[in-house]
Amino acid sequence: xxxxxxxxxxxxxxxxxxxxxxxxxxxxxxxxxxxxxxxxxxxxxxxxxxxxxxxxxxxxxxxxxxxxxxxxxxxxxxxxxxxxxxxxxxxxxxxxxxxxxxxxxxxxxxxxxxxxxxxxxxxxxxxxxxxxxxxxxxxxxxxxxxxxxxxxxxxxxxxxxxxxxxxxxxxxxxxxxxxxxxxxxxxxxxxxxxxxxxxxxxxxxx
Amino acid sequence: xxxxxxxxxxxxxxxxxxxxxxxxxxxxxxxxxxxxxxxxxxxxxxxxxxxxxxxxxxxxxxxxxxxxxxxxxxxxxxxxxxxxxxxxxxxxxxxxxxxxxxxxxxxxxxxxxxxxxxxxxxxxxxxxxxxxxxxxxxxxxxxxxxxxxxxxxxxxxxxxxxxxxxxxxxxxxxxxxxxxxxxxxxxxxxxxxxxxxxxxxxxxxx
DNA sequence: TTATAAATACCGACCATCGGTTTGTAAATG
DNA sequence: CATTTACAAACCGATGGTCGGTATTTATAA
Numbered sequence: 001x002x003x004x005x006x007x008x009x010x011x012x013x014x015x016x017x018x019x020x021x022x023x024x025x026x027x028x029x030x031x032x033x034x035x036x037x038x039x040x041x042x043x044x045x046x047x048x049x050x051x052x053x054x055x056x057x058x059x060x061x062x063x064x065x066x067x068x069x070x071x072x073x074x075x076x077x078x079x080x081x082x083x084x085x086x087x088x089x090x091x092x093x094x095x096x097x098x099x100x101x102x103x104x105x106x107x108x109x110x111x112x113x114x115x116x117x118x119x120x121x122x123x124x125x126x127x128x129x130x131x132x133x134x135x136x137x138x139x140x141x142x143x144x145x146x147x148x149x150x151x152x153x154x155x156x157x158x159x160x161x162x163x164x165x166x167x168x169x170x171x172x173x174x175x176x177x178x179x180x181x182x183x184x185x186x187x188x189x190x191x192x193x194x195x196x197x198x199x200x201x202x203x204x205x206x
Numbered sequence: 207x208x209x210x211x212x213x214x215x216x217x218x219x220x221x222x223x224x225x226x227x228x229x230x231x232x233x234x235x236x237x238x239x240x241x242x243x244x245x246x247x248x249x250x251x252x253x254x255x256x257x258x259x260x261x262x263x264x265x266x267x268x269x270x271x272x273x274x275x276x277x278x279x280x281x282x283x284x285x286x287x288x289x290x291x292x293x294x295x296x297x298x299x300x301x302x303x304x305x306x307x308x309x310x311x312x313x314x315x316x317x318x319x320x321x322x323x324x325x326x327x328x329x330x331x332x333x334x335x336x337x338x339x340x341x342x343x344x345x346x347x348x349x350x351x352x353x354x355x356x357x358x359x360x361x362x363x364x365x366x367x368x369x370x371x372x373x374x375x376x377x378x379x380x381x382x383x384x385x386x387x388x389x390x391x392x393x394x395x396x397x398x399x400x401x402x403x404x405x406x407x408x409x410x411x412x
Numbered sequence: 413t414t415a416t417a418a419a420t421a422c423c424g425a426c427c428a429t430c431g432g433t434t435t436g437t438a439a440a441t442g
Numbered sequence: 443c444a445t446t447t448a449c450a451a452a453c454c455g456a457t458g459g460t461c462g463g464t465a466t467t468t469a470t471a472a
Contacts, residue, residue: 002441006440010448031431033430041450044448047432048448049448053430125381126381126383129383156386156387157392159387160388160392161387164388165370167377168371168373171374171377176329177335179366181339181362181366181367190400208467208468209466209467212421216422237456238457239458247422248424249424250422250424250461255421259457
């Protein structure tokens with residue numbers, strides 16, 4: 001099966017190169033000519049693999065989002081989760097990457113704009129968000145089972161708050177606002193306080 | 207000064223029409239031909255007023271953001287602020303508008319993407335965010351002065367939290383996720399709890 | 413006030429490049 | 443050996459942007 005193998009190889013080349021270019025030049029400025037030049041493929045070849053520029057970009061987005069979700073799920077599964085550090089660290093580490101434009105969010109952004117033109121893109125991004133919430137919830141439920149988080153906490157609510165705040169932090173970082181009042185530390189403290197309502201106000205043990 | 211007057215009139219026509227078209231068709235699908243057709247202006251005329259499509263879009267964004275900030279500041283100044291309802295209502299009302307694409311965020315989105323191509327756009331959005339935080343802070347400080355919010359609250363921190371969460375809510379709404387666990391009500395409760403750390407856990411009075 | 417020079421508001425033909433289509437061909441497959 | 447697959451390249455309309463031109467104000471000076 002040499003043909004099938006080659007197909008996959010070319011497809012990966014196409015996707016990887018496009019992602020590279022998007023991160024380098026931004027979505028709007030990445031043209032088919034750029035992609036042709038760097039991959040060495042002809043326009044005909046590209047259209048043999050995807051139905052157009054839009055679909056190509058959606059495929060890149062899809063792959064990247066899946067990758068991101070997987071790494072978040074891994075962070076939740078890691079042992080450090082017992083001390084709440086896993087997911088928190090995942091967020092902390094993603095922020096600098098955002099600032100240097102080396103993250104998914106640029107892709108998300110693109111499809112937020114384009115969602116009227118590209119309805120499928122909206123669904124992909126929404127699914128990504130829901131998946132992230134589900135992972136957060138899993139983290140909380142696990143914590144409750146192991147007794148680290150009191151069972152009185154509403155897991156759904158806490159998971160959404162967690163995701164909402166981390167989403168907000170990412171966005172804020174993306175638009176280049178450097179906060180003085182509310183950063184990862186405060187985020188962490190707030191989540192702790194929310195997850196342990198029996199402890200009053202103060203800073204967490206972490 | 208008839209010429210100056212005409213200049214302003216044409217400029218407004220250009221800006222208003224462009225905004226209209228962006229809200230109708232989205233950023234990427236709004237072409238210069240569309241704008242020419244609806245304004246009745248020639249291409250030459252448009253380029254006499256702006257240096258290109260990008261600058262035109264930035265100008266629209268700038269005007270819209272300023273408008274939004276002003277209305278938020280008005281909400282903070284309104285009498286209802288004494289019961290915390292002003293800013294909260296402003297957010298609650300903006301969410302449905304977002305879902306029908308009739309809000310600023312589409313414009314913000316565009317420039318989040320394009321910020322590498324269009325450095326000025328990034329600054330505009332960041333300024334918008336900072337202004338919103340400042341307004342939130344003003345709201346909290348006013349509350350502290352009138353005794354509704356205890357002076358022990360860190361106004362900077364609380365303002366950033368407020369803005370971060372409302373930004374996150376807007377984004378979530380924009381990508382089309384309908385939450386069950388954390389909506390305006392929970393947002394409101396959390397802010398209340400944060401602003402009144404001496405009251406434990408429960409729902410607000412509102 | 414009027415003649416005229418300069419600046420402004422606007423037009424539309426022209427251009428390179430864009431995303432996308434089509435026709436063609438060499439290699440793999442069955 | 444017929445068919446499907448992988449790729450190429452010439453072509454297409456539309457797009458964003460440029461440029462030389464014209465008509466109308468405005469500024470200036472006689």
